[in-house]
Amino acid sequence: DTGVSQNPRHKITKRGQNVTFRCDPISEHNRLYWYRQTLGQGPEFLTYFQNEAQLEKSRLLSDRFSAERPKGSFSTLEIQRTEQGDSAMYLCASSLSGQGATETQYFGPGTRLLVL
Amino acid sequence: AQKVTQAQTEISVVEKEDVTLDCVYETRDTTYYLFWYKQPPSGELVFLIRRNSFDEQNEISGRYSWNFQKSTSSFNFTITASQVVDSAVYFCALSGPGSASKIIFGSGTRLSIRP
Numbered sequence: 001d002t003g004v005s006q007n008p009r010h011k012i013t014k015r016g017q018n019v020t021f022r023c024d025p026i027s028e029h030n031r032l033y034w035y036r037q038t039l040g041q042g043p044e045f046l047t048y049f050q051n052e053a054q055l056e057k058s059r060l061l062s063d064r065f066s067a068e069r070p071k072g073s074f075s076t077l078e079i080q081r082t083e084q085g086d087s088a089m090y091l092c093a094s095s096l097s098g099q100g101a102t103e104t105q106y107f108g109p110g111t112r113l114l115v116l
Numbered sequence: 117a118q119k120v121t122q123a124q125t126e127i128s129v130v131e132k133e134d135v136t137l138d139c140v141y142e143t144r145d146t147t148y149y150l151f152w153y154k155q156p157p158s159g160e161l162v163f164l165i166r167r168n169s170f171d172e173q174n175e176i177s178g179r180y181s182w183n184f185q186k187s188t189s190s191f192n193f194t195i196t197a198s199q200v201v202d203s204a205v206y207f208c209a210l211s212g213p214g215s216a217s218k219i220i221f222g223s224g225t226r227l228s229i230r231p
Contacts (some may be wrong), residue, residue: 033218042120042207042221043161056218089159105219107153107161 004108006092012114013082021111022077025094032075033105034067034094036060043091049075050097058091082115089113118143119212120222128228135187137193137225139208144168147213150184150191155224156204167191198229 007013012036013019019024025032030051035043046065051072061067064082069075084101093105119142129135141150152164165175167184175182179196195202207222211217 035219040223042223043219044221045218048218058218092162093161103168104163106163109158109160112159115214 004092004094004106006090006108006111008111009109009111010114012116013086014116015082016063017082018078018080019082019113020076021090021092021113022074022091023094024074024104025092026071026096028095029094030072031097031103031105032069033094033095034075034077035091035093037089037091037110038087046077055105067086079113082113084115087113087115118145118148118210118212118220120208120220121209122222122225124221124225125197126228131200134194134196135198135227137195137206137208137227139191139193139222141189141191141208141210142212143212145212149211151207151208151219152177152191152193153205153209153211153221155207158216164193166191166210178218180228183224195227198227200229200231203227203229 007022033048034046034071036044045058046061047067049069052069064080067077089110091107091110093107095103121140121158148169150167154162172184183192193219206225207221209219209221211219
């Protein structure tokens with residue numbers, strides 16, 4: 001499978017617990033994005049990386065959220081002290097930048113989080 | 117500010133009918149990109165098309181066609197001879213001039229194709 005992969009696909013947790021999600025981008029893609037999608041809405045941008053550098057963060061990304069991409073390959077998104085309002089689908093996307101690249105963002109299957 | 121409006125929240129048609137999904141956008145950028153993504157029940161967003169603001173030529177890909185009209189800030193999507201497998205939520209989206217710009221999505225149109 002050469003697409004974007006995300007793990008786990010589903011996560012149920014209790015309020016106050018920490019959770020971590022992983023995204024593996026398409027192998028040669030140097031850009032990686034995180035989005036959040038709530039029921040009945042379109043995805044909303046959270047943050048993005050160029051290689052290992054986190055270059056933009058949305059105001060939606062509160063201080064309980066942290067994302068890393070330590071070696072410029074896979075990325076993790078951690079939510080600390082989860083709240084019920086964090087329940088959503090967390091989507092990862094990757095793209096290839098550079099001369100001749102289309103820069104199109106390709107999405108993974110998402111991680112669906114439910115906070116009880 | 118950038119905004120994408122998909123006024124049709126749900127559409128239901130009978131198989132083989134043609135259907136058009138509307139999309140209206142707002143942006144102050146002179147260079148921007150428009151997208152359509154499909155989200156089937158499995159949840160994964162599937163890329164369909166990306167157009168830049170300087171290319172108003174309409175595009176056809178099989179049963180899919182897109183009508184970009186800058187004068188009305190619209191980027192509509194038509195499916196000809198719809199099939200049950202076309203049932204999904206379709207998102208229209210917009211990004212700014214930077215190559216790494218975040219994508220702003222509309223709220224989506226849920227399309228149901230009845231056999």
